[in-house]
Every structure is written in structure tokens, then in C-alpha cells.
Amino acid sequence: MKPIRKAVFPVAGLGTRFLPATKTIPKEMLPVVDKPVIQHVVEEARAAGIEHFIFVTGRGKGAIEDHFDHVFELNATLHQRGRDEDLARLKDNTPLPGRTSFTRQQEPLGLGHAVWCARDLVGDEPFAVLLPDMLHEGVTPCLADMIKERAQHGGQVIAAYEVPEHETHRYGILDLHGETQGTPRIHAMIEKPQKGKAPSNFAISGRYILSPEIFDVLEHQQRGAGGEIQLTDAMVTLMNTVPYHAHLFRGRVFDTGHQLGFLTANIAYALKRPDIGEELRAIIKELM
Ligand code: UTP
Numbered sequence: 001m002k003p004i005r006k007a008v009f010p011v012a013g014l015g016t017r018f019l020p021a022t023k024t025i026p027k028e029m030l031p032v033v034d035k036p037v038i039q040h041v042v043e044e045a046r047a048a049g050i051e052h053f054i055f056v057t058g059r060g061k062g063a064i065e066d067h068f069d070h071v072f073e074l075n076a077t078l079h080q081r082g083r084d085e086d087l088a089r090l091k092d093n094t095p096l097p098g099r100t101s102f103t104r105q106q107e108p109l110g111l112g113h114a115v116w117c118a119r120d121l122v123g124d125e126p127f128a129v130l131l132p133d134m135l136h137e138g139v140t141p142c143l144a145d146m147i148k149e150r151a152q153h154g155g156q157v158i159a160a161y162e163v164p165e166h167e168t169h170r171y172g173i174l175d176l177h178g179e180t181q182g183t184p185r186i187h188a189m190i191e192k193p194q195k196g197k198a199p200s201n202f203a204i205s206g207r208y209i210l211s212p213e214i215f216d217v218l219e220h221q222q223r224g225a226g227g228e229i230q231l232t233d234a235m236v237t238l239m240n241t242v243p244y245h246a247h248l249f250r251g252r253v254f255d256t257g258h259q260l261g262f263l264t265a266n267i268a269y270a271l272k273r274p275d276i277g278e279e280l281r282a283i284i285k286e287l288m
Contacts, residue, residue: 001154004147004209006121007050007128010114011038012058012105017258026061027257028132033269033276037256038064038132039093045130046095048143053100054121056114068100110228115210116218124212126150129231131206135265138251142207146247149183150209155243156235158186159207161253169195171203172232174246186244191225191232202246204232205253211242 015027022030028038042053057064070091078087105117115129128143136142136159146157160174175188178200188199208231217234224230235244254265267284271277 001151002125004048004126004128004150005050006052006054006125007045007130007143008054008056008115008118008122009038009041009130009132010056010105010111011061011064011132012056012108012114012117014108015257018262024060026064028061029063029067030256030262032135032254032256032262032265033273035093036067037135037265039067040135041130041132042068042095043093044136044141044143045128047141048128048147050128050143051099053095054118055100055102056105056117057102058105058108065102068095070094110223110226110230112218112221112229112231112234115231116215116221116229119212119215119218122212122215126156126209126211129208129210133255133257134206135254135256136205136207136249136251137254137268138249142205142247142249142251145249146207146209149245149247153183153243153245155245156211156238157183157209157245157247158189158235159205159247159249160202161205161249162201163203165198165201166195168198168201168203169193173198173200174202174204175199176202176246180248183245183247186239186246188239189232189236191230202248205249207247207249208235210235211238213238213242 011026011028015022018027029036032040045053055064075087101121103117103121105114142159146159150157163171169192172189172191173193174186176184177187214234217237221229221234224233255261256265270280
């Protein structure tokens with residue numbers, strides 16, 4: 001079984017739910033406490049052993065590329081000021097030279113199309129996809145657990161988490177034939193089902209381990225929900241040939257792509273920080 005060495009980060013979306021902030025700032029660069037959301041997700045991938053980081057960017061997303069580069073003047077200034085701890089942290093956050101690639105999705109035609117744009121960089125090997133606006137907070141990193149499950153079951157692995165029934169129409173939902181434990185087989189999936197028609201309340205949480213056959217399917221994929229080329233639709237086409245299993249993520253998932261999810265993530269991550277957590281707790285109490 002080929003190992004999972006590469007991860008794709010689709011970051012070409014317009015982030016319209018976060019306007020006006022995202023008029024000039026990529027939504028993936030908005031900070032959760034003091035790290036851009038994309039940094040949190042790249043760290044999850046690194047913790048899972050990913051060696052090569054592929055970003056599918058778009059117009060106005062140059063800050064992401066700069067973020068994963070060395071800033072010579074800043075490094076020199078921090079060193080001069082004796083702030084070597086900050087400098088070490090910055091360097092630690094930067095992938096090794098040659099371990100990042102950037103390609104462009106010229107038009108935001110949907111997540112499926114963004115993943116397809118990475119086909120030449122991924123090549124003929126299985127790979128991971130991580131949606132940068134979904135933060136997973138668990139005992140162990142989500143992607144690392146998925147890679148272990150793939151080693152056991154083979155095929156493709158999709159992470160999912162439980163959402164309230166009345167919210168299922170907002171997500172890609174898995175049909176698990178009623179199984180809610182272990183690493184169940186996925187029998188079907190549907191993007192944004194109509195209210196009351198969801199096959200379960202397990203929603204795709206933005207972490208995927210896919211085989212390269214998905215690129216051939218995406219090449220001919222028609223537009224689906226929302227007029228976009230959907231990754232879920234392409235995965236459904238492959239279901240008869242490649243088995244899929246669900247990684248049922250039991251931690252907390254924060255969808256930082258909308259205001260409430262973003263604010264909740266900031267509060268949750270900040271409360272856990274030893275340097276500011278206690279003070280923030282007191283401030284929140286006072287505000288309430
Ligand atoms: P979202 O649908 O959450 O992002 O896609 P969006 O389209 O930027 O958000 P809104 O609805 O306008 O606020 C999930 C991830 O997929 C990327 C986004 O950048 C985001 O990280 N994406 C989405 C692409 O790279 N290309 C696309 O065409 C669509």
C-alpha cells in the first residue's frame with residue numbers, strides 16, 4: 001500500500017461569508033488566537049507525517065504563499081533584539097525548502113474543481129485533502145488517525161462528525177447504514193440533503209484520504225449543488241469501484257468559515273492557552 005505523503009489544501013474560495021474582512025485578506029489567513037487558520041491545519045498534516053504541502057490558491061491569496069516562506073528582515077530583527085524563542089517558533093512553522101507547491105484555480109468553480117487543479121502535483125499516488133476552514137480539536141490529530149485506519153481497511157477514508165439533525169441540510173452527509181461505531185463502511189453520501197432527507201447526522205468534516213482515480217472522475221464532473229463542481233459528487237461516482245470508510249471524529253470541529261464558528265474557535269483555543277486562558281475566562285465572565 002502506497003503511503004500518504006502529500007496533502008492538498010484548497011484555498012481558492014472567495015470567502016464571501018466573511019466580507020468585508022475577506023475583500024483583501026484570504027479567509028484562510030484570519031487568525032485563531034495568533035496563528036492563521038491555515039497554519040493550524042498544516043500543523044495537523046505535519047503531525048500526520050505529510051511531507052509535501054500543495055496549496056490550490058487563487059487571485060488575492062498571495063499572503064498564504066508568503067506566510068510559508070522565510071521573512072529575512074523579520075528574522076534578522078528578532079535575532080538582533082534577542083527574541084530567539086519567537087524566531088525559533090517562526091522557523092518551526094515553516095515547511096522545509098521544496099516541500100510546498102502552489103497552483104492556481106483561476107475561477108472558484110467549486111471544491112471538486114480545486115482538488116482537480118492539483119492533479120499534476122499529486123501524480124499517481126493516494127493523497128490527503130484538508131479544508132483549511134475546518135479545525136479539528138481532539139485527543140489525537142484527525143488526519144493521523146485516518147491514516148492509521150486506511151492502513152487497516154485500505155481504500156479511501158472520509159472524516160465525519162455528528163451534527164444536530166436540523167442542521168444536516170448544510171453539509172455533505174454520509175449513509176452508514178445505521179452504524180455509529182468503529183470505522184464503518186460508507187454506502188452513500190449526499191451533498192446538502194433536503195431537510196428531513198438526510199441518511200444520518202454524520203457530516204463530512206473536511207478531511208479526506210483519496211486515491212488518484214478521483215482526478216479522472218473530476219475531469220468530467222458536472223456542476224452539482226450550488227452550481228459548483230462538488231468533490232462529494234465525484235466521490236459518489238467512485239463508490240462502486242473503491243471502498244470508502246468513515247473516520248468518526250469524536251472531538252470538536254470548528255467551522256471557521258462563518259462568524260459564529262470562527263469566534264467559537266478563537267474562544268476555545270484561547271481558553272486552553274496557559275498564557276492568556278485564565279485572564280480571558282475572567283473577562284468573559286465579566287462581559288456576561
Ligand atoms: P467554502 O465553500 O467553505 O469556501 O469552501 P468559500 O467558497 O471561500 O466560502 P464562502 O461560502 O464564499 O464564504 C471550503 C474550502 O474550499 C476552498 C475554500 O477556499 C475553502 O478553504 N475552495 C472552495 C476552493 O479552493 N475553490 C472553490 O472553488 C471553492
